[in-house]
Structures are given as structure tokens and as C-alpha cells.
Amino acid sequence: MKKIVTLIALLLSTLLSGQTSLETLFEKADSAFFDYKNYPLALDLYKQIEKQISPSDKDWNYTINKIARSLFLLESDSRKDPKKSIDLSEQYIEFADKNKQYLDTVLYEKKYFMYKNIVVGYFALNQIDKAKIYQDKLYGFYKQKVLPKGIDEYYNFEFFQWDGKNVWGYEWFEDLPEDRFSRSFSKIVYYIYSTNPDGTDKDQLYRLHVLMFHKTDASTPFDYVLTKRLETATNEVSGTLYAYTYTKDIDFNKLRHDIREVLKGNYEPDTKSEVKKKN
Numbered sequence: 001m002k003k004i005v006t007l008i009a010l011l012l013s014t015l016l017s018g019q020t021s022l023e024t025l026f027e028k029a030d031s032a033f034f035d036y037k038n039y040p041l042a043l044d045l046y047k048q049i050e051k052q053i054s055p056s057d058k059d060w061n062y063t064i065n066k067i068a069r070s071l072f073l074l075e076s077d078s079r080k081d082p083k084k085s086i087d088l089s090e091q092y093i094e095f096a097d098k099n100k101q102y103l104d105t106v107l108y109e110k111k112y113f114m115y116k117n118i119v120v121g122y123f124a125l126n127q128i129d130k131a132k133i134y135q136d137k138l139y140g141f142y143k144q145k146v147l148p149k150g151i152d153e154y155y156n157f158e159f160f161q162w163d164g165k166n167v168w169g170y171e172w173f174e175d176l177p178e179d180r181f182s183r184s185f186s187k188i189v190y191y192i193y194s195t196n197p198d199g200t201d202k203d204q205l206y207r208l209h210v211l212m213f214h215k216t217d218a219s220t221p222f223d224y225v226l227t228k229r230l231e232t233a234t235n236e237v238s239g240t241l242y243a244y245t246y247t248k249d250i251d252f253n254k255l256r257h258d259i260r261e262v263l264k265g266n267y268e269p270d271t272k273s274e275v276k277k278k279n
Contacts, residue, residue: 025049026059034070039077043070055102064102068095072110075117082121089114089121109148112141116155123158123169128252131157135171142173158256162263166193166201169259176212176223176248185212187224187250190259206230208262210246210255223248226258228267241267 025045033042046067053060075088096103096111115134122131138155141147158169168191177185188210193201211227213220222245230237244258244267261267 022049022052022059025052029066034066037073039070039074043067043074046070061102064099065104065107068092068099068103068107068110071095072107075114079117082124086118086121089117112138112147112151115141116151116157119155119157120159123256124160128256132252139173161195161199162192162260164195165205165263166195166199167191167259167263168193180212180214180216186210187212188255192263204231208259210250211240213245222246224250226262228262243267 025048029042029045029049033039033045046063049059049063050067053063071088071092075085075092078084078088092114093111096108096114100108115138118134119131119138122128122134135157138147138151142152153174154170154172156168157171158167160167169188170191171188172186174185174187176187177183186209190208192205192207194203194205196202207229209227209229210224213223213225215223224246226241226244226246228239228241241262244262246255
């Protein structure tokens with residue numbers, strides 16, 4: 001009888017000890033690290049907890065979502081380091097796909113933004129061929145109509161700083177219209193911003209559009225032309241730079257070189273127009 005009582009006491013002690021240990025880990029992960037934005041340590045603790053519990057545990061979903069959130073925030077904080085950003089984005093995608101059934105919808109859909117982050121990272125590393133792999137994946141998701149709001153029409157593919165300015169490159173998924181006179185269409189837009197002391201965007205200075213050319217002759221050797229646009233409260237001034245043209249399958253290496261030439265001031269607009277805004 002004494003042996004049975006002793007065994008029960010030992011079992012309860014072990015169970016209580018394990019429970020206390022998990023509670024301590026959760027407390028440290030939530031209050032000591034995550035709440036104070038120490039995401040690397042929080043992530044490490046949540047992963048420790050994941051190893052100690054199973055999908056049938058009441059805390060499983062909470063833990064999985066905390067791991068995803070920590071990875072997401074850690075990647076956001078690592079954006080200035082392209083290699084680290086790429087690595088964390090790949091980790092997030094793998095984790096999200098593995099745990100889709102346990103993740104909140106919003107957190108699962110964040111994985112699509114990670115594909116975008118990988119593209120930006122490879123552009124920063126001048127590895128355009130590697131970036132194209134993930135650009136093609138994004139186009140595939142676009143055709144499947146699974147991209148969430150915020151990345152369902154266009155995506156950021158490049159960011160860099162130039163002479164105290166922030167330069168953001170965005171590409172639209174939509175294909176080049178067959179009817180070149182149907183409307184105005186920009187496939188790619190670079191936004192140039194002045195910056196605050198902390199490096200964040202301040203004011204939009206101008207935009208550089210890879211704009212559809214309204215050609216009447218099929219023999220014209222290009223489909224897009226680079227156009228500079230400056231918008232004010234009362235009007236929009238547009239200048240076309242015919243020195244910089246592109247075919248339907250845009251050569252991103254050429255485009256990036258051209259954008260930097262324009263940023264240097266090496267351009268002369270061939271045409272200029274001004275549109276007054278309606279009151």
C-alpha cells in the first residue's frame with residue numbers, strides 16, 4: 001500500500017512540476033520577452049514549449065500562433081539585413097505551410113508578404129535571377145487568386161536609399177493591355193521620398209512610371225517608356241524620357257540601371273505635359 005501511495009505522490013509531483021515549468025516558460029516568453037519586443041528570446045522559448053506539448057494540448061494553437069507572430073516581427077526588425085530577412089522569411093513560409101490548420105487566417109496569409117520580402121532581399125543583394133524565382137511564385141498566387149489584400153494587385157520588389165532619399169519599386173501583376181489606346185497603364189512605379197531624421201518616408205518627391213506606350217505601329221521596338229511625374233495639390237507635371245524604353249518582358253537589370261541614372265540627373269525629358277486638377 002505504501003508503495004502505491006509513494007508512486008502516486010511521485011507521479012503527481014512530476015505532473016505538477018511539468019505544469020509549473022510550462023507556466024514559467026509561458027510567463028517568461030509572454031511577459032519578459034515578447035511584450036518587451038525581445039523577439040529572438042521569445043521565439044526560442046515558444047519553440048521550447050512547442051517541443052513539450054502536442055496538437056491535442058489546449059495551449060498548442062496559442063503557441064503556434066506566438067511562434068508565427070514572433071517570426072513575423074523578428075523579420076520586420078531585420079529588414080535592413082537582406083540575408084537575415086531572406087532566411088527569416090523562408091522560415092516563416094515553411095512554418096506557415098506546416099501549421100496552416102492551427103494558424104489564424106491573417107497570420108497564415110502573412111506568408112505571401114514573405115515571398116515579397118525575399119524578392120526585395122535578393123534585389124538588394126543584386127541577385128536578380130534568384131529574385132525572379134519568387135516573383136514567378138507571386139504571379140502564380142495572383143493567377144490562383146489567393147493573395148490577400150495589400151498584395152493582391154501589386155507588390156514591392158525593391159527598396160534602396162539614394163542621396164538621403166528612400167526609393168520604393170512596385171510592380172503590378174496585371175498584364176499589358178492588348179489595346180494600347182484603351183487607357184493609361186503603368187506596369188512598374190518607383191516612388192521617391194524625402195526622409196525624416198530616423199530614415200522613414202517624409203514627403204513624396206516624384207514618381208517614375210514604366211508607362212505603356214500608345215504605339216500605332218507593331219514594328220515599334222518597345223512597349224513601355226519611362227515617365228517622370230510630379231504631383232502637387234493643384235496639378236500634375238509629367239515628362240517622358242524616351243532614352244529609357246522597355247519591351248513587354250521587362251529587363252530588370254536594365255531598369256535598375258536606368259532608374260539610378262535618372263536619380264543622378266542624367267536625363268532630359270523629350271516631352272512635358274501639365275494637367276490641372278479639378279476643384
